Amino acid sequence: MIETFAALLLAHALADFVLQSRWMVANKRRPAALALHGLVVLVTAAAALGRxxxxxxxxxxxxxxxxxxxKAHLPRGLARFLGDQAxxxxxxxxxxxLxxxxWAxxxxxxxxxxxxAMALAAGLILATRAGGFAVEFLMAPLAVEDLPRGLTGGGMLIGMLERGLIFLLVMVGQPAAIGFLIAAKSVLRFEVSSRDQRAGEYVIVGTLASFGWALATAYATLALAERLPAVGLLPASR
Structure with a gap:
């Protein structure tokens, strides 16, 4: 049973967060877009199960x-995203x-x-890609209009990298190293935070949400992986 779930979880992560295009998302109310996404779901599930x-x-x-x-007929936001994924x-x-x-x-x-391996891959996708959407929806109502602009897409990439690093650190049994990641980001964001309290609070909320999502996803993945045959990549003491 657990093997079947791991395979289907990877298929879902791929279909929703890797292979689903922006056009599919934007046109989900159109039968053609919905049908195309359904085809992707079908193919990824069949491929993951090998049948x-x-x-x-x-x-x-x-x-x-x-x-x-x-979901396409509900208001956009974090509640819709979490409800859909649940x-x-x-x-x-x-x-x-049932x-x-x-899988057998x-x-x-x-x-x-x-x-x-499928459980680990699914966890990494959910930590990085799904986490990006969750944090984006959470932060949308708190957006600071005059926040200093950086590289185009830089914030999204930074978020994905930090969640990916947190995920990997938990997987290899080194969660203490996450503290250094927090310290490094705090130093880099210090100037913006010290000049504008609103911008500082915005950064803090976003950072905590991103780190929290990554940690929750990582430990959930670890719990799933512990119930499956060893992959050989995780510490033997897990």
Missing amino acids: IDAWEVAVLTAAHVVIDAV AHLATLIAAAV VPDL GGLWARLDWAPG
């Missing part, structure tokens, strides 16, 4: 499309519980390390 003969994958895809269709996660768990042998019947079932 195309399971009708349950089609049912899971249909559920994904229905959830997205409902609904998708619930369908993945339901599929793994059809636990989906696939091409990759003989690869003992594959489910653990």
